[in-house]
Amino acid sequence: MAMSLIADLERLLGSDRVRHHPLDLAVFAKDAGVVSGHVIAAVLPDTTQEVAAVVRLANQYDTPIVPRGAGTGLAGGAVPVRPGLLVVLTRLASIGEVDTVGRSVWVGPGVVNLDLSRKMKPYGLHFAPDPSSQQACTIGGNVGTNAGGPHCLADGTTVAHIYAAELVTPTGEVVIVGGDAPDTPGLDLRAVVVGSEGTLGIVTRVLVRLMQDPPDVATLLIGFPSVESAATTVSDVIASGLIPAALEMMDKRMVEAVENFVHAGYPLDAEAVLLAEVTGTPASVRSDTQRISAIAQDNRAIDVRVAVDIDERELLWKGRKSAFGAVAQAAPDYYLHDTVVPRTRLVEVMERIYEIADRYGLTMMNVFHAGDGNLHPLVAFDAKEPGALGRVQAAAREMVLVSIEAGGSLSGEHGIGVEKRDLMPLVFSAADLDAQARIKEAFDPDGLMNPDKVLPKGSRCFDASGGPL
Amino acid sequence: MFRRIGWSAVTDIGTSISSSFPEIAMEPSVTTARCEIVVAPRTVDEAAQVIRHATEHGFSILPIGSGSTMREPRSNIALSTSSMAGVIEYQPDDLTIVVGAGMSIGDLEDVLADRGHSAVLPESSPSRTVGGVVASGASGYARLRYGPTRDRVLEVTMATGYGDVVRAGGRLVKNVTGYDLSRLATGSFGSLGVIGSVCLKLWPMAPASRTVRVDNAGSALDRLYRPVAILETGEGVSAYVHGSVATVESDVALLGGTAVEGFDWPCHDQPPVYAEVRVPARMIDDALVRVREIDPLWFVGQHGVGIVEFGLSAHDDAVLESLRLWAQGLGGSVVVTAPGLSSRQRWGSPGNTIELQQRMKHLFDPEGILNRGVLPGGV
Ligand SMILES: Cc1cc2nc3c(=O)[nH]c(=O)nc-3n(C[C@H](O)[C@H](O)[C@H](O)COP(=O)(O)OP(=O)(O)OC[C@H]3O[C@@H](n4cnc5c(N)ncnc54)[C@H](O)[C@@H]3O)c2cc1C
Numbered sequence: 001m002a003m004s005l006i007a008d009l010e011r012l013l014g015s016d017r018v019r020h021h022p023l024d025l026a027v028f029a030k031d032a033g034v035v036s037g038h039v040i041a042a043v044l045p046d047t048t049q050e051v052a053a054v055v056r057l058a059n060q061y062d063t064p065i066v067p068r069g070a071g072t073g074l075a076g077g078a079v080p081v082r083p084g085l086l087v088v089l090t091r092l093a094s095i096g097e098v099d100t101v102g103r104s105v106w107v108g109p110g111v112v113n114l115d116l117s118r119k120m121k122p123y124g125l126h127f128a129p130d131p132s133s134q135q136a137c138t139i140g141g142n143v144g145t146n147a148g149g150p151h152c153l154a155d156g157t158t159v160a161h162i163y164a165a166e167l168v169t170p171t172g173e174v175v176i177v178g179g180d181a182p183d184t185p186g187l188d189l190r191a192v193v194v195g196s197e198g199t200l201g202i203v204t205r206v207l208v209r210l211m212q213d214p215p216d217v218a219t220l221l222i223g224f225p226s227v228e229s230a231a232t233t234v235s236d237v238i239a240s241g242l243i244p245a246a247l248e249m250m251d252k253r254m255v256e257a258v259e260n261f262v263h264a265g266y267p268l269d270a271e272a273v274l275l276a277e278v279t280g281t282p283a284s285v286r287s288d289t290q291r292i293s294a295i296a297q298d299n300r301a302i303d304v305r306v307a308v309d310i311d312e313r314e315l316l317w318k319g320r321k322s323a324f325g326a327v328a329q330a331a332p333d334y335y336l337h338d339t340v341v342p343r344t345r346l347v348e349v350m351e352r353i354y355e356i357a358d359r360y361g362l363t364m365m366n367v368f369h370a371g372d373g374n375l376h377p378l379v380a381f382d383a384k385e386p387g388a389l390g391r392v393q394a395a396a397r398e399m400v401l402v403s404i405e406a407g408g409s410l411s412g413e414h415g416i417g418v419e420k421r422d423l424m425p426l427v428f429s430a431a432d433l434d435a436q437a438r439i440k441e442a443f444d445p446d447g448l449m450n451p452d453k454v455l456p457k458g459s460r461c462f463d464a465s466g467g468p469l
Numbered sequence: 470m471f472r473r474i475g476w477s478a479v480t481d482i483g484t485s486i487s488s489s490f491p492e493i494a495m496e497p498s499v500t501t502a503r504c505e506i507v508v509a510p511r512t513v514d515e516a517a518q519v520i521r522h523a524t525e526h527g528f529s530i531l532p533i534g535s536g537s538t539m540r541e542p543r544s545n546i547a548l549s550t551s552s553m554a555g556v557i558e559y560q561p562d563d564l565t566i567v568v569g570a571g572m573s574i575g576d577l578e579d580v581l582a583d584r585g586h587s588a589v590l591p592e593s594s595p596s597r598t599v600g601g602v603v604a605s606g607a608s609g610y611a612r613l614r615y616g617p618t619r620d621r622v623l624e625v626t627m628a629t630g631y632g633d634v635v636r637a638g639g640r641l642v643k644n645v646t647g648y649d650l651s652r653l654a655t656g657s658f659g660s661l662g663v664i665g666s667v668c669l670k671l672w673p674m675a676p677a678s679r680t681v682r683v684d685n686a687g688s689a690l691d692r693l694y695r696p697v698a699i700l701e702t703g704e705g706v707s708a709y710v711h712g713s714v715a716t717v718e719s720d721v722a723l724l725g726g727t728a729v730e731g732f733d734w735p736c737h738d739q740p741p742v743y744a745e746v747r748v749p750a751r752m753i754d755d756a757l758v759r760v761r762e763i764d765p766l767w768f769v770g771q772h773g774v775g776i777v778e779f780g781l782s783a784h785d786d787a788v789l790e791s792l793r794l795w796a797q798g799l800g801g802s803v804v805v806t807a808p809g810l811s812s813r814q815r816w817g818s819p820g821n822t823i824e825l826q827q828r829m830k831h832l833f834d835p836e837g838i839l840n841r842g843v844l845p846g847g848v
Contacts, residue, residue: 148643186819187829188619188657342560369643432635435637438832442829
């Protein structure tokens with residue numbers, strides 16, 4: 001069956017856009033996370049019509065379909081759990097005409113996040129979500145995961161930046177969810193497609209919202225004598241009624257790793273640093289900078305540095321954005337968490353997470369979106385060391401539980417995918433999961449679009465009895 | 470705890486409900502001729518019980534908040550959220566609040582104003598309920614700066630059409646844990662379930678604000694950095710700016726118009742027919758020209774957003790249809806709210822997602838007892 005599916009796909013797309021060489025399949029069997037899967041073939045369509053034709057073909061063969069962007073996802077979202085057909089969207093990478101009045105543009109899902117903002121620069125506009133992976137990840141992937149980034153603190157995650165999406169449904173029809181005009185009548189399907197991790201259809205075109213570049217920017221790097229004083233500063237800044245454009249935190253270990261890697265001039269004597277950015281008119285940037293410095297000082301900051309020019313600002317950000325690369329260089333393997341907690345609970349949750357890492361004897365570093373309460377404890381380890389992975393996973397579970405106990409949740413931005421699927425009952429009741437499964441069922445009655453993701457098996461719990469009534 | 474409000478006209482439905490749920494407040498429907506009885510459960514669990522009861526007995530239900538946007542359809546029971554109207558959890562330092570769906574947005578904003586916060590809900594109708602505003606997906610004029618209301622809905626609890634209580638989303642400003650039913654419930658007009666509580670993301674309000682009369686909306690939009698709103702009415706164009714005192718002063722200087730302190734939002738009477746034309750934001754000037762030609766009672770155009778709302782003294786199919794034809798040609802819509810309209814008159818023709826919408830409705834309300842026909846295409 002697989003061979004005749006591949007032959008049909010080759011007839012449709014030509015053999016160079018249907019990859020099934022073992023080497024290709026090995027590359028495509030993983031994303032940037034820890035899960036690996038089974039790819040029958042990876043196809044690279046050029047148009048919406050080709051995507052729809054591929055989906056209809058897969059339907060004929062009753063074969064699961066998995067959409068994939070750049071594969072930088074960390075939850076296994078783009079990995080076929082059951083043998084499936086991978087639809088790689090990177091060639092749908094056109095950028096339409098920019099609407100400078102409505103501040104929006106239609107783009108292909110394969111456009112790389114950073115490229116989009118670079119191309120919008122001449123218009124004085126940018127796409128706000130800026131994941132640390134922005135040099136590689138695609139807009140389609142960002143829509144899939146409802147990606148966040150440092151600058152989503154003030155501007156919201158991807159869902160607030162998508163006006164419309166063209167979607168190839170799981171049965172191969174082409175529909176538009178949302179629209180160029182506000183408040184499309186009917187249920188807001190756009191809002192559930194964003195963040196659905198490729199399980200409700202394949203996004204083939206996106207109308208993204210563009211934001212004005214700010215007239216003025218200040219970037220602050222603040223060193224603290226303890227993680228607690230940095231975390232308290234974050235809570236205090238938010239509580240004071242100031243929402244900076246970005247508010248990121250790194251602990252000492254992470255600062256050391258980054259400094260070895262990019263030499264951004266981060267203070268090595270600090271136990272934690274905050275990277276804060278404020279944007280707006282020159283007057284508001286001046287006053288916000290002063291307010292943040294004052295709050296930091298009240299929390300015993302040992303060093304406040306304000307970038308003097310764009311070069312220094314970019315250097316400070318380079319430190320933040322190369323953090324994962326720096327760790328990858330230092331440790332053979334790493335496991336990256338992504339829980340989120342109310343911002344008022346940051347200090348206590350951080351304390352408990354350090355305690356867990358210590359108890360398991362793990363090397364942990366932290367770099368995270370502190371202003372959103374989105375934690376990214378990163379555990380460096382060597383998978384070849386016997387028992388190491390087991391300890392990492394046991395600690396991971398405890399860290400997740402600590403976050404949930406504090407009123408938090410499983411994922412702030414990386415998504416559920418396969419990786420956290422079976423933890424969903426920690427956050428949601430059987431009835432909650434059943435309701436979510438109904439959303440999936442409405443889009444994908446046959447369950448062929450990226451199956452086995454997000455919801456644990458049996459989530460549609462009232463299936464057997466035909467409903468509670 | 471045994472409460473019956475004005476319980477005189479005992480109908481069959483009333484008897485059926487009161488015998489099953491003696492503790493739930495209800496009253497014969499006087500506010501709306503479209504329902505026989507108003508039932509006001511105190512919790513979302515009670516709401517689910519009423520829904521299950523209605524399903525068993527073949528009654529239909531109309532979820533209502535303040536009843537302001539309620540026009541149709543005819544239902545047996547109006548399920549009011551008025552007994553679920555308090556603050557459930559306010560976390561000022563986290564900038565989130567959880568409230569019962571029946572709380573009025575005026576009461577909510579009063580609570581928030583004490584801490585200098587706002588949920589940025591529609592400015593013009595303080596008596597509308599939070600649940601009603603969320604269910605109708607209504608946004609205020611400040612959406613140019615703060616985005617639509619839906620961007621602030623973090624969590625909802627809901628009694629679904631199949632009688633379950635579900636919670637969706639989370640009390641967190643950032644969260645990607647599963648399918649976000651709270652985002653789907655926003656703007657669903659009670660067609661999927663009855664919203665019991667809502668968690669909203671809040672914004673700190675700036676210390677200073679100004680309303681500035683300007684000549685040209687387009688140039689204000691170009692030159693200002695993130696204005697709160699730029700509105701055009703029959704009286705002219707106003708730019709709404711806020712921030713530190715220094716910021717608003719520099720904005721006012723930049724615009725060079727006359728400024729008044731605070732936000733001077735347009736206000737108008739509830740018209741017999743309320744309509745909105747929604748077009749891509751770049752087409753707003755054309756939309757304003759067309760609305761002016763209709764000679765409405767009043768209008769408010771939202772520059773940078775793409776909505777012109779207007780009031781008419783009577784429904785005129787031909788005029789509204791021709792406006793709609795034009796708007797739909799641009800990918801937009803015309804939405805009309807007035808008594809007795811068909812789904813087509815209210816929304817226009819449903820878009821190409823109609824089958825998906827129907828399936829979603831069926832999965833959340835299999836017996837079709839909730840607000841049937843309220844969405845485009847009669848869904
Ligand atoms: C070093 C590093 C740093 C990171 N930092 C961040 C960060 O700061 N913030 C953040 O949010 N994430 C971050 N991530 C995670 C990841 O980059 C994001 O999830 C990103 O959005 C994935 O984009 P992608 O193109 O690689 O998508 P993929 O990994 O290919 O896919 C992600 C999901 O989207 C689906 N999908 C992809 N394309 C489509 C489409 N066209 N239609 C429908 N579904 C589709 C897939 O099925 C999958 O479920 C980071 C990852 C790495 C490796």
